[in-house]
Amino acid sequence: MARIVMKFGGTSMGGIDRIRAVAERVKGEVDKGNDVAVIVSAMAGETDRLVQFCREASSLYDPREYDVVVASGEQVSSGLLAIMLQSMGVQARSWMGWQLPIRTSEAHASARIDDIDADILCKAIEGGNVAVIPGFQGMTEEGRVATLGRGGSDTSAVAIAAAMKADRCDIYTDVDGVYTTDPRIVPRARKLAKITYEEMLELASVGAKVLQTRSVGLAMKCQVPLQVLSSFEDKPGTMIVDEQDIEDSEMEKQLITGIAYDKNEAKVTLTSVADKPGSVSAIFTPLAEANVNVDMIVQNFARETGNTDVTFTVPSDDLAKSLDVLAKAKDEIGYREIAHDTNVCKVSVVGVGMRSHAGVAATMFQTLADRGINIMAITTSEIKVSVLIEEDYTELAVRVLHTAYGLDAEDDAA
Amino acid sequence: MARIVMKFGGTSMGGIDRIRAVAERVKGEVDKGNDVAVIVSAMAGETDRLVQFCREASSLYDPREYDVVVASGEQVSSGLLAIMLQSMGVQARSWMGWQLPIRTSEAHASARIDDIDADILCKAIEGGNVAVIPGFQGMTEEGRVATLGRGGSDTSAVAIAAAMKADRCDIYTDVDGVYTTDPRIVPRARKLAKITYEEMLELASVGAKVLQTRSVGLAMKCQVPLQVLSSFEDKPGTMIVDEQDIEDSEMEKQLITGIAYDKNEAKVTLTSVADKPGSVSAIFTPLAEANVNVDMIVQNFARETGNTDVTFTVPSDDLAKSLDVLAKAKDEIGYREIAHDTNVCKVSVVGVGMRSHAGVAATMFQTLADRGINIMAITTSEIKVSVLIEEDYTELAVRVLHTAYGLDAEDDAA
Numbered sequence: 001m002a003r004i005v006m007k008f009g010g011t012s013m014g015g016i017d018r019i020r021a022v023a024e025r026v027k028g029e030v031d032k033g034n035d036v037a038v039i040v041s042a043m044a045g046e047t048d049r050l051v052q053f054c055r056e057a058s059s060l061y062d063p064r065e066y067d068v069v070v071a072s073g074e075q076v077s078s079g080l081l082a083i084m085l086q087s088m089g090v091q092a093r094s095w096m097g098w099q100l101p102i103r104t105s106e107a108h109a110s111a112r113i114d115d116i117d118a119d120i121l122c123k124a125i126e127g128g129n130v131a132v133i134p135g136f137q138g139m140t141e142e143g144r145v146a147t148l149g150r151g152g153s154d155t156s157a158v159a160i161a162a163a164m165k166a167d168r169c170d171i172y173t174d175v176d177g178v179y180t181t182d183p184r185i186v187p188r189a190r191k192l193a194k195i196t197y198e199e200m201l202e203l204a205s206v207g208a209k210v211l212q213t214r215s216v217g218l219a220m221k222c223q224v225p226l227q228v229l230s231s232f233e234d235k236p237g238t239m240i241v242d243e244q245d246i247e248d249s250e251m252e253k254q255l256i257t258g259i260a261y262d263k264n265e266a267k268v269t270l271t272s273v274a275d276k277p278g279s280v281s282a283i284f285t286p287l288a289e290a291n292v293n294v295d296m297i298v299q300n301f302a303r304e305t306g307n308t309d310v311t312f313t314v315p316s317d318d319l320a321k322s323l324d325v326l327a328k329a330k331d332e333i334g335y336r337e338i339a340h341d342t343n344v345c346k347v348s349v350v351g352v353g354m355r356s357h358a359g360v361a362a363t364m365f366q367t368l369a370d371r372g373i374n375i376m377a378i379t380t381s382e383i384k385v386s387v388l389i390e391e392d393y394t395e396l397a398v399r400v401l402h403t404a405y406g407l408d409a410e411d412d413a414a
Numbered sequence: 415m416a417r418i419v420m421k422f423g424g425t426s427m428g429g430i431d432r433i434r435a436v437a438e439r440v441k442g443e444v445d446k447g448n449d450v451a452v453i454v455s456a457m458a459g460e461t462d463r464l465v466q467f468c469r470e471a472s473s474l475y476d477p478r479e480y481d482v483v484v485a486s487g488e489q490v491s492s493g494l495l496a497i498m499l500q501s502m503g504v505q506a507r508s509w510m511g512w513q514l515p516i517r518t519s520e521a522h523a524s525a526r527i528d529d530i531d532a533d534i535l536c537k538a539i540e541g542g543n544v545a546v547i548p549g550f551q552g553m554t555e556e557g558r559v560a561t562l563g564r565g566g567s568d569t570s571a572v573a574i575a576a577a578m579k580a581d582r583c584d585i586y587t588d589v590d591g592v593y594t595t596d597p598r599i600v601p602r603a604r605k606l607a608k609i610t611y612e613e614m615l616e617l618a619s620v621g622a623k624v625l626q627t628r629s630v631g632l633a634m635k636c637q638v639p640l641q642v643l644s645s646f647e648d649k650p651g652t653m654i655v656d657e658q659d660i661e662d663s664e665m666e667k668q669l670i671t672g673i674a675y676d677k678n679e680a681k682v683t684l685t686s687v688a689d690k691p692g693s694v695s696a697i698f699t700p701l702a703e704a705n706v707n708v709d710m711i712v713q714n715f716a717r718e719t720g721n722t723d724v725t726f727t728v729p730s731d732d733l734a735k736s737l738d739v740l741a742k743a744k745d746e747i748g749y750r751e752i753a754h755d756t757n758v759c760k761v762s763v764v765g766v767g768m769r770s771h772a773g774v775a776a777t778m779f780q781t782l783a784d785r786g787i788n789i790m791a792i793t794t795s796e797i798k799v800s801v802l803i804e805e806d807y808t809e810l811a812v813r814v815l816h817t818a819y820g821l822d823a824e825d826d827a828a
Contacts, residue, residue, distance in 0.1 A: 016470040050490065056430040057494050058501035065500070068493035068508050072486035076464065079482035080471050086479070087472035094482050098512065099557060143513060 002167040003125070004029055007039040007135065007157035011174040012231035013077045014044030022231060023084040025172070026130060030090055035125040037164060039135045039157040040081055042073025047150070063108035067137070067147045071097075074134030074153070082132045092130040095120065097145070102138030102156070104146040111146035113138060113155065116163035125164075133160060154215035162222035169224050170237075171211060176230035177238035178203070178210055180407040181259040185395050188408040192257065193236075196243045199257045199350050200226075202384045206348035207262030216240065243352060255360060256351040256405040261394050263345045265295070266319040267376065270326065272307040272336035282333040283310060283326070290325045292318045296346070296377040296388055310335075311377060313388060316342055344376065345394040348386040349401060361385045367404040373397055416581040417539070418443055421453040421549065421571035425588040426645035427491045428458030436645060437498040439586070440544060444504055449539040451578060453549045453571040454495055456487025461564070477522035481551070481561045485511075488548030488567070496546045506544040509534065511559070516552030516570070518560040525560035527552060527569065532577035539578075547574060568629035576636035583638050584651075585625060590644035591652035592617070592624055594821040595673040599809050602822040606671065607650075610657045613671045613764050614640075616798045620762040621676030630654065657766060669774060670765040670819040675808055677759045679709070680733040681790065684740070686721040686750035696747040697724060697740070704739045706732045710760070710791040710802055724749075725791060727802060730756055758790065759808040762800040763815060775799045781818040787811055 006029065008022050022040075029036050041047075050070045054061045078094040085092035097104075100120055104111035116138075124131045135153025140146045148155055154171060161169035176191065178200065183189040195203075197220035204213040210228055219226045219240065229237025273279050280299075287294055292314050300309040314322045319340060326338055354360040361378075364385055368375060373396070377388040389397055402408060420443065422436050436454075443450050455461075464484045468475045492508040499506035511518075514534055518525035530552075535545045549567025554560045562569055568585060575583035590605065592614065597603040609617075611634035618627040624642055633640045633654065643651025687693050694713075701708055706728050714723040728736045733754060740752055768774040775792075778799055782789060787810070791802040803811055816822060 016467065019471065053430065053490070053494055054497060057433065057497040060501065061497045062500050062507075065493040065496040065508060068496075068510070069490050072489045075486045075489070076467070076483050079479040080467055082479040082482075083468060083471040083475045086476050087474065093476075094479060096482070096559075145510075 001033045001035070003035045003164060005037050005039065005157055005161040005164065005166045005169040006172060007153060007170065008041065008172045008231055009153065009174070010041040010044040010047070012172050013040055013042070013081075016080070019077070019080055019084050022172075023081060023088055023090070025231065026081075026085060027088050027090050030130060037121055037125060037131040037133060037160060037166070038081065039133050039153055039160060040074060040077045041135050041153045043077050046073040046076070064144055067108050067145045071134070071137040071145045071147055074136050078132045078134040085130055085132070090130055091128050092132055093124070094132045094134070095124075096134055097138040098143075100133075102159075104138035104140055104148070106140050106142065106146070108140075108144075108146050110149040111138065111140070113148065113159045116159055118160070118163035121160070121164055151212040154212040155218060158215045158219045158222070158224050158226065161224045162218070166224065168227060169219065170227045170229060172229055172231035173210065174230070174232070175210060175228070176233055176235065177228050178208070178240070178258070180257070181398055181402050182261070185398050186402045186408075189402065190407065190409045192238050194239045194241060194246050195257055196246060196352055197240060198243070198383055199352055200240045202348070202350040202381065203258050203260050206260045206346060206350070206384065206386060208258065208260040254351060254405075254407070255353040255357050256349050256407065257353070258350050259347065259398055259401050259405075259407070260350065261345055261347045261398055263391055263394065264316045265313045265344055265346050265388065266316045267311060267313050267341045267344045267388065268319070268322060268326070269309060269311045269339045270333065270335040270337070271309050271339070272305075273310050274334040275301070275306050275308045279333060280310065282329060286325045286329045287314070287322060290321055292322050292325070296379045296386070298377045313344070313346065313377065343391045344388050345391045346386050346388050347394065347397050347401070348384055349405065350384045352383050354383055354385075363404055364401060367400050368397060371396060371400055415447045415449070417449045417578060419451050419453065419571055419575040419578065419580045419583040420586060421567060421584065422455065422586045422645055423567065423588070424455040424458040424461070426586050427454055427456070427495075430494070433491070433494055433498050436586075437495060437502055437504070439645065440495075440499060441502050441504050444544060451535055451539060451545040451547060451574060451580070452495065453547050453567055453574060454488060454491045455549050455567045457491055460487040460490070478558055481522050481559045485548070485551040485559045485561055488550050492546045492548040499544055499546070504544055505542050506546055507538070508546045508548070509538075510548055511552040512557070514547075516573075518552035518554055518562070520554050520556070520560070522554075522558075522560050524563035525552065525554070527562065527573045530573055530577035532574070535574070535578055565626040568626040569632060572629045572633045572636070572638050572640065575638045576632070580638065582641060583633065584641045584643060586643055586645035587624065588644070588646070589624060589642070590647055590649065591642050592622070592654070592672070594671070595812055595816050596675070599812050600816045600822075603816065604821065604823045606652050608653045608655060608660050609671055610660060610766055611654060612657070612797055613766055614654045616762070616764040616795065617672050617674050620674045620760065620764070620798065620800060621678075622672065622674040668765060668819075668821070669767040669771050670763050670821065671767070672764050673762065673812055673815050673819075673821070674764065675759055675761045675812055677805055677808065678730045679727045679758055679760050679802065680730045681725060681727050681755045681758045681802065682733070682736060682740070683723060683725045683753045684747065684749040684751075685723050685753070686719075687724050688748040689715070689720050689722050693747060694724065696743060700739045700743045701728070701736060704735055706736050706739070710793045710800065712791045727758070727760065727791065757805045758802050759805040760800050760802050761808065761811050761815070762798055763819065764798045766797050768797055768799075777818055778815060781814050782811060785810060785814055
């Protein structure tokens, strides 16, 4: 008998028939003798509808009231799932964030979970109830409803699993696991049986959309075993676990675990920045103050003139704000011109195997060069190499890298 | 400066543009220097949509979970109205039932308000805030969300007005006041400037749909001055007040204040009921136990046979249940046959003036007889006379009575 947290996203909850299928899935775990808590998202499209209402009411809406409005979507689906479970003879009831409570920070619309009192939940599930909890929300110290930001239900699920000391947190979604890369681009992409938290964290942060980055970070910190699986098919998904829980034999088979890409990047170049102390700081300090997340940074020195071109990437959504901030800081920074390009893509290869194997980056650069793909910027971590390329080459780059690292499935029946 | 509770129904909140108009109406009261609390219904159609979800999930839904689902409709509109008010420069925030709290009974889906802690609200509005409160809901002692039943937002508004000792509770709706009768049937119906609680209570309970009966009863008990007015037009509505707040001159002008009709009645007749002690009780006890509200009762003695026919009315919605109950109790009651008829209508004349004037009922019977309208049953209270007639005669009966009691407006520009 295990204690399991199950999380179902908006597509899984998209209509009464789908909620019925979710309830059957939950009943399956209960019938196996497991104690279950379920975290649900709003029905597909519902959050968008509610956000749109708020925007129409006022472009400068109060995030505290926005939270009151949008939190209702998950409230509805939790009540409906409880009703559906009861109709199948499964004892169930819903608990909203304020009823437990799930304590959050005061950062309305993008709050952080501070603390979850799991006593009520643990007692409920030990008493044979399935606990149904709306994801994405909690209550501030002040007693107001707060939401965690879009995609926050994954984080709710992991936080609740950690608080309940669950044996496993299953994230049901519209894909059946984590793949070596996007199967829409590479039909021979393989589903991974296991992946480490670190790899998943890197993949999520460089564009793989299967899990919210925050939720993976929290799972890693709290050592919650995560599973990503399909809510529409009954087969095992991908387990996301600690490195030591993966056998060496599994690990060493592959140097690279996955390849991700992110087209939502924009490249900004400042030309002829004076090469003097403080000029780089003058660029990035105002961007940080404007909450722009700068990613890749490249400096090109021109030894003759003593000037430098500085190139970096920002999320496309923040481009306008970034250009505005940089225009205002022009005198302080001292650059000649500002150029930008949204026709770029970041392609990343991720794998804990590269810690112990040299040559991963070299293979990447050579493979891309062989196809005439120009690299505009590079950034690396211990288990990741990312390059910025022209957006039109995205699919080609992903395919050739997938083959180069030996990730292609043996046949198409991946 | 007054303390005012304003309540807006679903039609008034039916979309962002209408919510903007509501916010402007609220701002108008704030600009006059009034302290304001606003009670809102769900956006038009929203509660129906949510109820439908619950029914599709299970025909035997848990009312506690149903309440979680349907309460979300008012939550959304309260957040949106707060956002809209803020965008107009009016300080506002929403408080949900559980945040105040509004304490209710445990009768989920049709709960009663037990107690409202108005401290938070009073402090908020004294501090210059408009308090926006979702109607129709509160929290049980156990800490679960409970709703008051359809139309419950009127009751929420009156209860909050009573708890806050408000000077007035304004109910904004899609009609501009209480009329002498339904203007769709009688174009010369007049809008009443004032009406007593008792008259409004009788009118509401015999079919006038402008206010929920419970809310009028509560306003009478707590002596909350009510006003019914249009959310779409800026003109005075109808004040519902205590009898002593209406001047004698106004009062004595009219014998009858209003005429209402209710087509949702069904007539049931049991023939040849044995005329023995306990036989009538044997009819109505099982109906009461089945929660059927029996209204008009007529007994016809047949002196020769010693038998009696018993006729009574029940709400049309309860007819099937009533026939079932009576069939099961046939042996105990001892009747020959059971007949029923849904082609009936109850027409009622209401007015406190009839306390001091004889002949109101006689005028009613004579007027109907002159047009050949047969009366099947009669019931009276101190300020009301109701008759049951064939449904096809409804409009004719209402029109001739409206004229007979001198209620017609002098010209069509009523």
